[in-house]
Amino acid sequence: MNNKQRGLGKGLSALMGSVPGADQLRKPVGYINKEIAGSRPASEADILRIPVDMIEANPFQPRMSFDQESLEELASSIKTLGLIQPITVRRVSSGRYQIISGERRYRACRMAGMTMIPAYARDTDDRGMLEMAIVENIQREDLDPMEIAMSYQRLMDECSLTQDQMADRVGKKRATVANTLRLLKLPVKVQHDLKVGLISPGHAKALLGLEDPAMQERLCDLVITGGLSVRELEALVRKCREGSPVKTDAASAQAAELPEQYNRILTSVGRFFSKDISIRRNAAGKGTMTIRFSSDEEMSAFLEALESIQ
Numbered sequence: 001m002n003n004k005q006r007g008l009g010k011g012l013s014a015l016m017g018s019v020p021g022a023d024q025l026r027k028p029v030g031y032i033n034k035e036i037a038g039s040r041p042a043s044e045a046d047i048l049r050i051p052v053d054m055i056e057a058n059p060f061q062p063r064m065s066f067d068q069e070s071l072e073e074l075a076s077s078i079k080t081l082g083l084i085q086p087i088t089v090r091r092v093s094s095g096r097y098q099i100i101s102g103e104r105r106y107r108a109c110r111m112a113g114m115t116m117i118p119a120y121a122r123d124t125d126d127r128g129m130l131e132m133a134i135v136e137n138i139q140r141e142d143l144d145p146m147e148i149a150m151s152y153q154r155l156m157d158e159c160s161l162t163q164d165q166m167a168d169r170v171g172k173k174r175a176t177v178a179n180t181l182r183l184l185k186l187p188v189k190v191q192h193d194l195k196v197g198l199i200s201p202g203h204a205k206a207l208l209g210l211e212d213p214a215m216q217e218r219l220c221d222l223v224i225t226g227g228l229s230v231r232e233l234e235a236l237v238r239k240c241r242e243g244s245p246v247k248t249d250a251a252s253a254q255a256a257e258l259p260e261q262y263n264r265i266l267t268s269v270g271r272f273f274s275k276d277i278s279i280r281r282n283a284a285g286k287g288t289m290t291i292r293f294s295s296d297e298e299m300s301a302f303l304e305a306l307e308s309i310q
Contacts, residue, residue, distance in 0.1 A: 047086050049116045050097055055089060055106060058099040058133055066104055074104070075111035082111055086118040088136075091131055097121065100129055101136040131159055131169065138170050145204070146195040149183040179205065187213045190220045196288060198280070199223050202230035209237045224280055224287065265289075272302040 087102025099106055100122060109117050124132065134151045143151065156166050162256055163181070167174040183191065183204055194204045203223050207216045219240075223233055238247075262279050271276050273293050281287035 020036050047118045048089075048121050050089070050119050052110055052115055052117055053108075054096050055117065055119070056092070056096060056098045057106075058101075058103055058129070066107060071104065071108050071111060074108035077116070078105075078112040080107055083114070083118055086120055088120045088132075089120060090122050090124050098129070100124070100132050111234050120126055127159055131155060144195050144197075145180070145183060145201050146191050149180045152177060152181055153184060176266055187217050193220055193224065198286065200230065200290065203228075203233055206230055206233045206237050209234075210240055212240075215240060269302075272305065 012147070013226060083105060083106065085102070087105050088100040089097040090100055092098050097119070102119075106117060123133075134155045138148060138151055152166055152170075154170070155161060156163070161169065163174055163177050167177045170177070183194065183201075186194070186204060186207060190204065190207060193199050194201065199220060203220070207219060210216050210219070219233060220238055222228060222236075228236075262281065266277060266279060269291065273291060277291045278287070279289045293302075
């Protein structure tokens with residue numbers, strides 16, 4: 001029996017020692033110092049270390065909101081491990097830089113107290129920056145359906161792309177792009193409910209089978225308050241298209257009954273506002289709370305009450 005020690009037991013050096021150029025592979029990625037941040041990188045592998053106050057937000061950012069809790073978690077990770085994936089920027093006038101991709105990472109770095117941020121620098125015009133920013137965000141697949149639809153439309157409008165060219169840019173089928181763009185035809189209220197997750201893309205697609213915006217909104221409300229599945233909604237849409245009567249008001253009122261604790265919230269919070277507040281909740285307990293206020297003083301009084309609880 002051969003008792004010779006195998007390569008795996010000798011560590012990484014045993015594995016890479018015979019690889020041509022292994023010493024180069026072991027070298028870490030180089031960082032260009034702050035003092036020469038205004039010059040061109042020596043190679044595509046080089047990364048600039050740029051002061052945070054020299055970096056500007058992306059004016060073409062397709063993302064509409066950044067989750068605060070998620071940013072705080074990323075900032076905590078960056079404090080511990082550093083920024084693993086550099087952001088990508090472009091040079092603009094006066095030695096400043098604009099973010100092409102990685103604004104979420106940039107914000108988290110600032111929260112983590114970093115004064116210098118590693119970044120790849122690219123040379124591109126406004127159109128190229130818009131295209132790279134949108135495509136990068138779409139490919140990360142963490143935009144909501146309405147952000148994706150509006151990003152597709154913006155890219156087509158401002159970069160003069162057809163749906164076929166758009167599909168090639170983002171690596172999607174043309175039918176997928178076309179169906180996503182159709183979401184922009186829904187009433188604004190339905191778009192909002194899709195954006196915040198009260199209905200699914202499947203529900204939204206089913207509602208597109210109707211042309212009457214008022215009926216689309218009524219059925220959307222029924223999905224939220226009644227917890228309808230996509231198949232149940234599709235059945236209602238078929239009935240509407242066939243001209244059969246569909247009762248939505250009574251069903252909605254019954255399903256919209258709120259648990260007692262929700263009514264207590266409405267009463268307690270409502271004391272601070274002269275305008276109405278409302279809660280929308282589906283059968284699964286998911287929903288939104290809307291507060292309408294008429295002045296800064298109302299919000300200040302509400303904040304003071306909240307802080308006094310702590």
